Amino acid sequence: MSEKKNETITTKIWRETPEDDNPFAASACYCAGYDVYGDLLGKISLVEYLWLLFKLEPPTKTETLLLEGLAVALANPGPRDHSVHAAMSAGVGGSTRASALMAAIAVGAGSLGGGREIYTTIQYWQQCGTDIDAWRAMLQNPPREERADVWPDMEHSPGFDPNGASCPTPVKQVLAYLASTSTGDVLPWLQDNRQALEILADSPLAMSGVAAATLHELKFSPEQAEILFIMLRLPGAAVHALEQEKIGWNRFPFFSDGLTLTNDPGPVNRKESN
Amino acid sequence: MKGPELLKHYEDNWVTDMGAWFPGERVVLRGKDVFTELNNHTWMEYLVYAVTGRESPKIARLMEALWSITTSYPDPRLWNNRIAALAGTARSTGVLAIAAATSVSEAQIYGLKPIKGATDLLYRMYAKKSAGHSIDRLIQEELKQYRSVYGYGRPIIKADERVEPLMQFARSIDAADGRYITLAFEIEDYLKNSRLKYQINIAAVAGGLVADQGLTANEFYHLATLCFSAGMFPCYLDAKESEGCFFPLRTERINYIGSNSINKWGGNNGDL
Numbered sequence: 001m002s003e004k005k006n007e008t009i010t011t012k013i014w015r016e017t018p019e020d021d022n023p024f025a026a027s028a029c030y031c032a033g034y035d036v037y038g039d040l041l042g043k044i045s046l047v048e049y050l051w052l053l054f055k056l057e058p059p060t061k062t063e064t065l066l067l068e069g070l071a072v073a074l075a076n077p078g079p080r081d082h083s084v085h086a087a088m089s090a091g092v093g094g095s096t097r098a099s100a101l102m103a104a105i106a107v108g109a110g111s112l113g114g115g116r117e118i119y120t121t122i123q124y125w126q127q128c129g130t131d132i133d134a135w136r137a138m139l140q141n142p143p144r145e146e147r148a149d150v151w152p153d154m155e156h157s158p159g160f161d162p163n164g165a166s167c168p169t170p171v172k173q174v175l176a177y178l179a180s181t182s183t184g185d186v187l188p189w190l191q192d193n194r195q196a197l198e199i200l201a202d203s204p205l206a207m208s209g210v211a212a213a214t215l216h217e218l219k220f221s222p223e224q225a226e227i228l229f230i231m232l233r234l235p236g237a238a239v240h241a242l243e244q245e246k247i248g249w250n251r252f253p254f255f256s257d258g259l260t261l262t263n264d265p266g267p268v269n270r271k272e273s274n
Numbered sequence: 275m276k277g278p279e280l281l282k283h284y285e286d287n288w289v290t291d292m293g294a295w296f297p298g299e300r301v302v303l304r305g306k307d308v309f310t311e312l313n314n315h316t317w318m319e320y321l322v323y324a325v326t327g328r329e330s331p332k333i334a335r336l337m338e339a340l341w342s343i344t345t346s347y348p349d350p351r352l353w354n355n356r357i358a359a360l361a362g363t364a365r366s367t368g369v370l371a372i373a374a375a376t377s378v379s380e381a382q383i384y385g386l387k388p389i390k391g392a393t394d395l396l397y398r399m400y401a402k403k404s405a406g407h408s409i410d411r412l413i414q415e416e417l418k419q420y421r422s423v424y425g426y427g428r429p430i431i432k433a434d435e436r437v438e439p440l441m442q443f444a445r446s447i448d449a450a451d452g453r454y455i456t457l458a459f460e461i462e463d464y465l466k467n468s469r470l471k472y473q474i475n476i477a478a479v480a481g482g483l484v485a486d487q488g489l490t491a492n493e494f495y496h497l498a499t500l501c502f503s504a505g506m507f508p509c510y511l512d513a514k515e516s517e518g519c520f521f522p523l524r525t526e527r528i529n530y531i532g533s534n535s536i537n538k539w540g541g542n543n544g545d546l
Binding site: 006007008009010011012013014015016017018023024025026030032033034035039040043044056058096098099102106146147148149150162163164165203255257258259260261262263264265267 | 276277278280281286287288289290291293294296299300302304305306307311366367369370373374377380386387390391393394395398419420491492495522523524525526527528529530531532533534535536537538539540
């Protein structure tokens, strides 16, 4: 009988050694060469570990501060945010807690304030850098693909709020803090050029725009940044879902009088059929 | 209207012709009373009406055949089905299993992206071919721009065993010889004989058949969203019976290709 070689999971991230009595259990796990349970535990912060997982090398102090600051800024978008609203909608109906997070992930993945917006905005950063003329050209003639995609078309300048008035205070506060912490050139440039960009985009900078700039400055790829952004916004979705689960559906908006049906056949049909 | 003014306009104000529930009384979908006007529709006819606004038993029948013949494979090795099986063996719920597996079905190399992409391709190619362009040139341009052609070629195996059974069904309902399905096979003729040796896969066949029924790429995408689900349930049910036993992996099945150094956090790095 010929021996067939086992298929394997190939990874640069993770290595394990087996327990002596069980090949299906690890005795040690190494992330990028660091012993996770034998060394990192107790020494590394969650944000540093996140960095290590994505980058496979430790962050500098500034990188840690920037990612930490962004993580705090994003952790709870608040109960009016679409993704948190989705999670609470799971909570009020007594849905599974996992479904609350799945709902927040699905809704928070989109092109308006979600993960897809981060992906697209970082592509813009990659092409435009800190050249205001390049941004002008890009925002005035955004790239469009001829081929259909599963993602709905981007309908606004990514990183900006199409429904905004002026740049909200929290967005300015986060940008100011991150720009002052930065040792790179992206965030300070955004801080200096925010208003010029807002005129070009005809809308104010959004939190997603600050997040994209930060993750670009930290050299996360668009793909990494998209998924990390979605992850970082989940804590708020989780706690608001749990809270609404306790409070219940009857103290949560149903928008009872908020819907108008324009082509209602009315109850007449029913009577006719009786 | 834009900005806060636009949002104020929509505050507690959703105006729609899609549908609504009148609590304790009735339900309306796209202007029809569900209890009296849509009550004899099959579920698939109801779905077709919900997505397209069209009442078409023929499209519903075609869609049902697409779902059952071509997309409901009960094999837990397939990546989307594997999510359902993993949820089963990890003792998660059935709904979480199917919801997660369904979301994974929106994949690049199989599933919803090729389904939508192939239908879109046929519409674009047909318009350009009608304007006088050759298939040769159109496909070359597509390959140059996107490096792939949705609906042609397949991971794991070249030939697609689903093509003939689906075409057989399409012939049985007189839906097999429209202009888009004809174009789909013309493109295959070209690609099969090119250096790529791509054969048609089910996405292009399905795309051609539904385009011939007048469905847009977007409509087909929505109608196909749940098309893999019937294959997922058996995978979940099966794996749920054996807690933790679905394709277990021993530590040596991790093929680590990273740096072999052993590092100390905050200290000097050493060698393995």
